[in-house]
Amino acid sequence: MLNITAPYVLDCRTPPQGGMKAVVQRVISASVAVDGKVISQIGKGLLVLVGVDRYDQATDSSFIIKKILGAKLFPGDNDSGPWKRSVMDVEGEVLCVSQFTLFANFKGMKPDFHESMPGSSSRSFYSSFLEEIRRSYVADRIKDGEFGAMMQVSLVNDGPVTVTFESRDKAISSTSEPxxxxxxxxxxxxxxxxxxxxxxxxxxxxxxxxxxxxxxxxxxxxxxxxxxxxxxxxxxxxxxxxxxxxxxxxxxx
CATH class of the missing domain: 1.20.5 (Single alpha-helices involved in coiled-coils or other helix-helix interfaces)
Structure with missing residues (x-):
């Protein structure tokens, strides 16, 4: 019989890909409260629910940020069209709320969240996400909820307009406007x-x-x-x- 003293492992599989998610809503106003107290609020802009995949990397975060800030979700001036300007173009605000439940899987009736990044790692990743999106725009126009807290989120959806972005799409992303x-x-x-x-x-x-x-x-x-x-x-x-x-x-x- 063949005696191999060292483990023989040949793993040619590609590494798992991240799948960061963002649910983006165009709002007239939005706010986040914890224990009945409002901790963050915005006027005209975007409310973004952010979910972090367990395999996400910096490139996933950068892709999502580019989509959030660049998506043409606002109308142009003088009725020039409904999808002409981004949140940056209208100088709007962005309220980000961490949302691991975006990765819910159901086997039966009970949700499972094993695809989301574990708490300690996701806290650090989400903080880096906030730092990057603030650097990419105007820092004081980026607001945040409270990571890991039970939050009450209120909003007035304008339209309604709601879109979703996933970093899995970055390999085949198109530059066409919405x-x-x-x-x-x-x-x-x-x-x-x-x-x-x-x-x-x-x-x-x-x-x-x-x-x-x-x-x-x-x-x-x-x-x-x-x-x-x-x-x-x-x-x-x-x-x-x-x-x-x-x-x-x-x-x-």
């Missing part, structure tokens, strides 16, 4: 979404194909090593038998 959901622009949005989903499925299929090829290569490598070990072991076992046979012939003579 479009309305009616008329010809609505058809364009549907085509863009169809193309996005098609590209995502293609990427997933390619990844699975690559993973299968890598695992097959690993299996072949292990099989080759085992065969070499069997040959070596077989050679060692047959040598003494040859000597014994020769010795027996000499004695017979």
């Amino acid at each position: 479009t309305a959901t009616n008329g010809r622009s609505g058809q364009t949005r549907e085509k863009d979404e169809h193309a996005r989903l098609k590209a995502l499925k293609k990427a997933e299929l390619e990844q699975r194909t690559m993973d299968n090829a890598r695992w097959k290569a690993e299996a072949r490598a292990m099989a080759d090593l085992e065969r070499k070990g069997d040959v070596q072991a077989g050679g060692t076992d047959t040598a003494p038998r040859t000597e014994e046979s020769s010795g027996s012939n000499v004695d017979q003579r």
Whole structure:
């Protein structure tokens, strides 16, 4: 048998990808209260519920921040169109609220949150997120709730307008602006979404194909090593038998 003194591990899988989430609502006003006391509030701007995935990295945070601050969710001047300006363009405020329940999975009726980043790590990651978004805009226009607290969130949604962003989309992100959901622009949005989903499925299929090829290569490598070990072991076992046979012939003579 093949005797390998050190563990033989060949892991060709790609590292897990983060999936930071943000639910963004255009608001006339919003506030956060803890124990009945308002701790943070904004006027015109965006209320953002932020969920941190257990595999998130700085690139995930940067992608989400770019989307939040750059998304054209506000109308232009003089009725020039409903999706013309970002929160930065209108000099609005942003109220961020940490929200791990965005990663709820249901097996039955009870939610499970194992895909969200653990508390101690997510606190640090969320703090870094706030620091970066403040550097990217005007610091005093970025407000926050209280991490880990039971909060009461109040808002007046303007529209209503609610969109979601996920950092998993960064690999196939388009630079096109958000479009309305009616008329010809609505058809364009549907085509863009169809193309996005098609590209995502293609990427997933390619990844699975690559993973299968890598695992097959690993299996072949292990099989080759085992065969070499069997040959070596077989050679060692047959040598003494040859000597014994020769010795027996000499004695017979």
